[in-house]
Amino acid sequence: MANLLGDEVTPFFVWGMYSEKEKPVQQYEILRTTINDSTVVNIYDHPNTDTRFYLSTPLAYYKRIKDNNNQDPTISFLQSKLQHRYAQIRFLERSLFNTGPQQAAFLNWYARYLQQVTGQPVRSLQIDVVKAHYTDKALVTDAVYPFEKWERP
Numbered sequence: 278m279a280n281l282l283g284d285e286v287t288p289f290f291v292w293g294m295y296s297e298k299e300k301p302v303q304q305y306e307i308l309r310t311t312i313n314d315s316t317v318v319n320i321y322d323h324p325n326t327d328t329r330f331y332l333s334t335p336l337a338y339y340k341r342i343k344d345n346n347n348q349d350p351t352i353s354f355l356q357s358k359l360q361h362r363y364a365q366i367r368f369l370e371r372s373l374f375n376t377g378p379q380q381a382a383f384l385n386w387y388a389r390y391l392q393q394v395t396g397q398p399v400r401s402l403q404i405d406v407v408k409a410h411y412t413d414k415a416l417v418t419d420a421v422y423p424f425e426k427w428e429r430p
Contacts, residue, residue: 311403349374384427402427
């Protein structure tokens with residue numbers, strides 16, 4: 278009954294999870310990080326999957342926040358889902374979500390993590406968005422544009 282009303286009730290399946298065929302991706306967006314204007318970070322140079330995760334996932338989520346007008350997408354989702362009831366949990370935003378202070382601290386944290394992982398001092402970061410697609414033979418770059426730049430204060 279709850280599923281029919283549109284509520285997501287665990288552990289029951291929600292029809293929305295299975296309601297349509299997944300569409301093929303036409304273009305991929307890849308975040309490329311360059312350290313000190315010379316070293317491009319390749320997450321696959323690191324055999325530890327935890328390291329790969331922390332090199333890619335927080336950065337991708339940071340971009341999602343920036344693309345969402347500097348608002349954590351989880352807040353947007355909950356506001357959409359809960360509508361007027363969101364006001365009851367608004368006081369938790371600063372402690373549960375990536376608001377202004379966490380966003381401002383991200384690139385400093387990321388630079389420290391990259392320094393720890395790569396073993397080289399990080400004086401600057403350049404993060405570019407690479408848009409690409411696959412052909413039958415290769416990955417083809419369509420466009421590259423700068424996303425963020427950071428320099429050690």
